[in-house]
Amino acid sequence: AQKVTQAQTEISVVEKEDVTLDCVYETRDTTYYLFWYKQPPSGELVFLIRRNSFDEQNEISGRYSWNFQKSTSSFNFTITASHVVDSAVYFCALSVLISSGSARQLTFGSGTQLTVLP
Amino acid sequence: NAGVTQTPKFRILKIGQSMTLQCTQDMNHNYMYWYRQDPGMGLKLIYYSVGAGITDKGEVPNGYNVSRSTTEDFPLRLELAAPSQTSVYFCASSYPGTLNTGELFFGEGSRLTVL
Numbered sequence: 001a002q003k004v005t006q007a008q009t010e011i012s013v014v015e016k017e018d019v020t021l022d023c024v025y026e027t028r029d030t031t032y033y034l035f036w037y038k039q040p041p042s043g044e045l046v047f048l049i050r051r052n053s054f055d056e057q058n059e060i061s062g063r064y065s066w067n068f069q070k071s072t073s074s075f076n077f078t079i080t081a082s083h084v085v086d087s088a089v090y091f092c093a094l095s096v097l098i099s100s101g102s103a104r105q106l107t108f109g110s111g112t113q114l115t116v117l118p
Numbered sequence: 119n120a121g122v123t124q125t126p127k128f129r130i131l132k133i134g135q136s137m138t139l140q141c142t143q144d145m146n147h148n149y150m151y152w153y154r155q156d157p158g159m160g161l162k163l164i165y166y167s168v169g170a171g172i173t174d175k176g177e178v179p180n181g182y183n184v185s186r187s188t189t190e191d192f193p194l195r196l197e198l199a200a201p202s203q204t205s206v207y208f209c210a211s212s213y214p215g216t217l218n219t220g221e222l223f224f225g226e227g228s229r230l231t232v233l
Binding site: 047108 | 149151158159160161162163166168174176206208212214218219220221222223224226227229
């Protein structure tokens with residue numbers, strides 16, 4: 001079975017601080033994908049990044065960076081110089097194949113509520 | 119493109135009532151999904167479909183039914199609504215076949231309250 005754990009339920013930082021959101025996953029599959037989604041107060045789900053299990057390179061996109069470590073089954077997300085608009089719930093998710101087909105199921109963590117204070 | 123469209127966005131039901139949440143996508147995606155999100159929780163898979171005429175249960179299917187008569191539409195039906203079904207429902211779709219990484223394209227969500 002697959003599982004995603006986001007141990008940090010809520011985090012508060014002051015604007016311009018850096019913040020790291022932790023994600024630990026469990027799966028027996030050798031091929032899988034990891035995702036981060038953002039859910040702002042308006043409620044929609046915004047895709048941030050996808051990483052496959054064979055690519056452990058860290059990635060940076062503007063103020064966002066992701067650290068994928070298979071050895072510790074972690075896929076952490078760092079926001080540098082946070083802004084108030086970064087306030088949202090952030091979900092880490094794991095994608096594995098559903099049964100014998102090619103469809104994939106996304107298993108979500110419970111999310112981390114990030115509040116960035118002015 | 120409209121992407122994934124869900125209706126209604128909000129609905130209040132009385133216990134025992136039935137209703138259908140509509141979902142349509144215009145991206146020609148074979149795979150479609152229904153998730154529910156309870157307060158303070160992540161999303162849980164209710165049902166999914168890999169193509170027209172094919173549906174299967176996810177993690178939390180009890181109390182729901184789905185159908186997939188066309189590639190575009192994937193309605194979710196609640197029979198005999200219960201307070202435990204109060205939640206936000208998300209419909210999603212994803213690329214088919216070998217392009218399917220699990221990346222989901224979500225609708226905006228439907229907030230359902232059962233009183």
